[in-house]
Amino acid sequence: MRLTSDEESVLRVSGSNRGGRRGTGGARTGRRRRGAADRRPRPAGERRLPLRTVLLVLLLVPSVALVSLWGLATYELGGEYREQSVQHDLKTTVGPLNAALFNSLERERRLTQEALASPRASRTALIRQRAVTDRALRAFEPLTSADTRDGQRGLAAAISRTVRVTGRLAQERRAVDTGTADEDRAFAYYTEAIEAGTRVFAAISHGANGEVTGLSEVLLDLNGVVDMIGREDAVLARGWASGRLSAEDYDLVVDAVGTHEYLLKSRVAPNLSAEESRLYTAMTRSEAWKTRVALEERLQAADGDGIALSPARARQWRTATDASLARLEQLIGVHSQVSNAAGAAAVQELRLYLYSTAALGLLAVALVVLVTWRLTTLLRRRILAVHGQAQDLEQRLPRVVARLEQGEDVDVDAEVPELSPARDEFGQLSRALNLASRTAVHTAVRQAEQHRGFERLLQRIARRTQLLIGLQLKKLDQLERRHEDPQVLEGLFDLDHLTARLRRYEENLVILAGGQPRRRWRRPVPLLDVLRAAQGEVQDYRRIEIDVEGRPWISERAVGPLIHILAELMENATAFSKPPAPVEIKATPVSRGIAVEIEDRGLGMEAEQYEAANALMQAPPQMDVMTRADDVRLGLYVVARLSKTLGLQVELRPSAFGGTRVIVLVPQDLVAERPRPVPDAAGGPPPDDAAPPSPRHRHAGPRPADGPRPADGPDGLPVRSRGQAMADVTAQAPAPAGPPDPQTGPAPLPRRTRQASLVAELRAPAPPDPTAAPAPPGAPARSGATIGAFQRQSRKNRAAGARPPAPGTDQPEPLTTEDRG
The missing domain is CATH 3.30.565.10 (Histidine kinase-like ATPase, C-terminal domain)
Incomplete structure (x- = not known):
């Protein structure tokens, strides 16, 4: 058996009413139709997002943007703070160790030149200085394993080069002691080691903070002045014993004098603080400094070929140079303290700025998120209230139709009362929905009345047709x-x-x-x-x-x-x-x-x-x-x-x-x-x-x-x-027994x-019909x-x-389709 056209139609109606039943042909047809309608292409301007998505976008977009900006700013400040803090720590750690090694190598260079110029002279001072240099070198070597990822650029390479150059120090000392190294070789080696230390000073002087970098560069120039004076002292040290300077040595002395004068007058003096300027002025006006400067002027004024050096001038030079270097080291110490204090203050200020910015930014983010969430919540509540009115209409209208189908009378004013919403856009929308509700209910009532009237008319016509059919059967x-x-x-x-x-x-x-x-x-x-x-x-x-x-x-x-x-x-x-x-x-x-x-x-x-x-x-x-x-x-x-x-x-x-x-x-x-x-x-x-x-x-x-x-x-x-x-x-x-009669055929x-x-x-017996034929x-x-x-x-x-039934007995009624009540 298959479904007739009547039944397939009813199945579709049933499936559409039940909605969720699986296997209903009508429901599948309805879903296919709705799916086809939903799949119809829409213009780009008509694409709509769900309400929840729109509200989430309104909440999340400014919140995420503000949180992102706050996080980025905090991260940048945190990175800058971490960088300056690491640079300051490296400067305060590497600077003193490098200065100690730098000064030790300066003194050992001069003493080595004196020992090579006078082999018979006592080497007690050189041996003591070598021990000081070894201690400074042992303290400096662990810096090669320091974490310099956030430190100054080039610092790790400068430290490695210094350690690598000073690694040959023992070999050069043996060459000096055995006499296989001359004065020029020793001078060149120590100068190379000192230049490696100078590069370390240059690396730690360039940091992320501009003010601290400026102070560090002054310190670098002061150490350069010390290097030039030490280089001048080492060249003169090998000439005091012979009493004469070669032309090459003279050129080295003149270059060193010109360099440290330029550094002092052009780069150091203009960048000193008030206290440092007083020290600088006291240094340059001291007798030792004036004596050393006078001796340098005489050397520059003399002929460069075979300059005569006397022992008396050697003693004056030694005394004046040692005093001048002591005052320079004092000025370097004061300036190092000023530079380190400035670096520490910069780090402290940046940390305070980081914490305050992070806290204020977090407070602003929380405030914006809270306000946005509150506003979107209020907006969602009002939209949901309007949506509730629409759902109420959706639920009320079937109930009204069901009551109308049962023959009840429905009062439109009682079913959809008048509303008094606000006067904003949502209030206008609520009034529109209320008007739509009243119109829909009124239309449903009118259509239900028309439908009942049509059904009554249809039944009346069908009843009359049934009467005619009954008469036709009779x-x-x-x-x-x-x-x-x-x-x-x-x-x-x-x-x-x-x-x-x-x-x-x-x-x-x-x-x-x-x-x-x-x-x-x-x-x-x-x-x-x-x-x-x-x-x-x-x-x-x-x-x-x-x-x-x-x-x-x-x-x-x-x-x-x-x-x-x-x-x-x-x-x-x-x-x-x-x-x-x-x-x-x-x-x-x-x-x-x-x-x-x-x-x-x-x-x-x-x-x-x-x-x-x-x-x-x-x-x-x-x-x-x-x-x-x-x-x-x-x-x-x-x-x-x-x-x-x-x-x-x-x-x-x-x-x-x-x-x-x-x-x-x-x-x-x-x-x-x-x-x-x-x-x-x-x-x-x-x-x-x-x-x-x-x-x-x-x-x-x-x-x-x-x-x-x-x-x-x-x-x-x-x-x-x-x-x-x-x-x-x-x-x-x-059935008759036996096979059919062959004469008469089958039964x-x-x-x-x-x-x-x-x-x-x-x-009951029926009367005979004589007319039956x-x-x-x-x-x-x-x-x-x-x-x-x-x-x-x-x-x-x-x-x-049929005979009438006996009284008190039940008589079954014959099955006749003409019996219509």
Whole structure:
């Protein structure tokens, strides 16, 4: 069995109402439509972000930007502070150690030159100075492992070069002691080592702080002055012993004098502080400094070739130079303290600035974030309030529609009261939503009233059409009794069957319009008769095989709706199974009632369609007929609606034959007990033919009966005779024993027996019809409406001629579709 066009439409309606059920074809269709609508390209200007995203952007963008700026500024200040702090620490650590090594090498250079110029002179001072230099070198060598990543640029290379050059110090000393090194070699080596120390001074003088760098450069120049004076002293030291200077030595002395004078006058003196200027002035005005300067002037004024040096001048030079170097070292010490203090103050000031900036920046970030969060929260609350009004409208409108569907009156002012919102933009939006709510509710009320009026009109038209159909059925019955022409009867039977189906379709229209069918029974009816009545409303009824176990009876209030439900399901089974495949109907009493199984051998359905159909049977949706005006696929909805009203359980399953198996469970409260049999007129027991039937009843179209028939048509089917009804379609007679007679052919087809389908209580003798004549030999075959037409008319006649029941007894009512309350 497959779903008819009626049922597929109902599935779509059901799936759209339930929304979340999986496997519903209609729900998938709705989602596909909505998905297709959502996937339609939008212009770039119409793309919208969710509200939460917009508010988060408003909160996060300024907050993240401010936090980023604060973090970057703090990081930069922190890096600068760390750099200056490390540079200051390196300067205070490396500077003194390098100065000690620098001064030691200066003195050792002079003493070495004196020792080489006078080999016989005492070397006690040189040995002592070498020990001082070794101590200074051992203190300086660990600086090679110092962390200088954040220190001054080039400091690590300068320290490494100094350690590398001083590493040859022991070798050069041995050369001096053994006499393998002359004065020039020793002078060149010590000068190279001192220059390495000068590069260390130059490296630590260039820092991140400009003020400290300026002070450090003055200190570098002062050490350069010391180096030039020491270089001049070393050159003169090797000339005092011989009393003369070579031209090369003279040039070295003159260059050294000119260099330290330039450094003092041009670079040191203008950059000294007040206290340092006083020291500088005292140094330059001292007798020792003047003596040394006078001796230097005499040397510069003398001829450069073979300058004579006297021992007296050597003593004056020594005294003046030592005193001048002492004053220079004093000035260097004072300036180093000033430079270190300035560096420490700069580091302290930068640290304070870093902490204050970080704290103020953090406070500003927190304030901005808090204010932004508060504003976005207020904005979100107001937007959510407007959204709540929209949701309230979304929830209120279905409730109003549901109340209107139940026939209640709805007051628009009570459902949507007037609001008094603020006068800003959100207030305007709230007023617009309130106006939209009132308009929507008012429109819903008006449409519901129009819909109810349309349903009432539709039901009224359908009721009138049903009356006309009933009159048409009566007229057809009269014509069938009046005419004997086979061709006319065949046409009348076809019209009768079509009219019966039309009546069912009109009942469908009534049900879809919110009404209920009016076919009513006043007494219980056997289930077999219910199944046969449903079979009579199916076009291809010959393929339907009915098998009933026992003889159950159906309550009078369930007969009409159950006939309608079974007829719809039988019609569906025959429509979607290929002829001549049979459609099997089995009815079996179960613990909770009666189970009627309708099984076909068609193509079946998909698993999702079964799931959707069963979900529809459980919860049929409320349908608006006006919205489905162009859709006639509503049969399954009618089944679901009637089943819900009666409390029936309908379930669709796959069949073992590949088709569909429908199980209709009639609950126990709709199952009636069989009425007690009525005794005959003489008060005796019921007739024998009123005995309980056999446990199982099968019906698959006309069946053979006992005795000969009045006449048969060309195709072997029974023909209609006045006064006789086709009761043998329900009363099964035993088949004749033995093989068929070869003279007469196969066993005759079933013959209609008067009152064979009635219960014993309704059987009564009918007056003979003297005008009845046997059917002509050429009677045509019966159409699909023969059974339904014969049953209706014959039962009506039998019911009219039945004996009245005895007082106090219950008499079952025959199953006649003409009984409409």
